Amino acid sequence: MTTLLGPAEIRGLAAELDVRPTKKLGQNFVHDPNTVRRIVELAGVAGEDAVLEVGPGLGSLTLGLLAAGARVSAVEIDPVLAARLPETVAERAPGDAARLTVLERDALRLRAEELPEPPSTLVANLPYNVAVPVVLHLLAELPSLARALVMVQTEVADRMAAGPGSRIYGVPSVKLAWYGTARKVAAVPRSVFWPVPNVDSALVSFERAAEPVTSADRDAVFAVVDAAFAQRRKTLRAALASWAGSAARAGELLQAAGVDPGARGEQLTVREFAQIAERRHSVA
Secondary structure (H helix, E strand, C coil): CCCCCCHHHHHHHHHHHCCCCCCCCCCCEECCHHHHHHHHHHCCCCCCCEEEEECCCCCHHHHHHHHCCCEEEEEECCHHHHHHHHHHHHHHCHHHHHHEEEEECCHHHCCHHHCCCCCCEEEEECCCCCHHHHHHHHHHHCCCCCEEEEEEEHHHHHHHHCCCCCCCCCHHHHHHHHHEEEEEEEEECHHHEECCCCCCEEEEEEEECCCCCCCCCHHHHHHHHHHHHHCCCCCHHHHCHHHHCCHHHHHHHHHHCCCCCCCCHHHCCHHHHHHHHHHCCCCC
């Protein structure tokens, strides 16, 4: 029987390890068992799933994932927390300990070959400043990931899930759309964390889909996206001038792709960005 961590246990572990949560690492530990159960449920984790957990911290969510029957690869950048996590699981869920692998790593540098098996699900509690880069890196590095549930700052969640035409639609929105569909599924109250953060959090679910059919590769498409949003207030003809070589050339490429040169980046779908990338080498 797994015993999840409550507020007293979280504070006790932190005191034992002399852990002082840092803003740099975005360390706000979940101490509410009901929130943990809800995250596991929303992630769709079931027995025998191979789960990649990023940022396990003191182990609150790790225990919940193991209780659902999953095999968990937990990636933790803090060496003190990484060393303690197997002990916490062995103490509180001894029957589940064999299904846990802990890697002391920076998730932004994680490689597929470092994991014991290809994961199907990503579950993570991510600090706002690395949330999008981590998710994009893992989706690119781990094609086995079919779905994800990440807890991020609300503003980041909104940007991740935004669609074309939205004021907050931007680079994260388009690049995630390359891989599939992101949706904001739930708010997370500040009170379930220790220490209590000064920002609101939300859960974003992600389902991988087929990548757009295009003759341009991902890096080429992402280069167009980066250029289009580098100067949001400019038309695409102006914003893509440097990328294309000149404003006139950008206009030609956009027209060849069937995109209005007077449009702005926030109006385009990921497929339209791919069409622009395709035309770069096909227009003389």
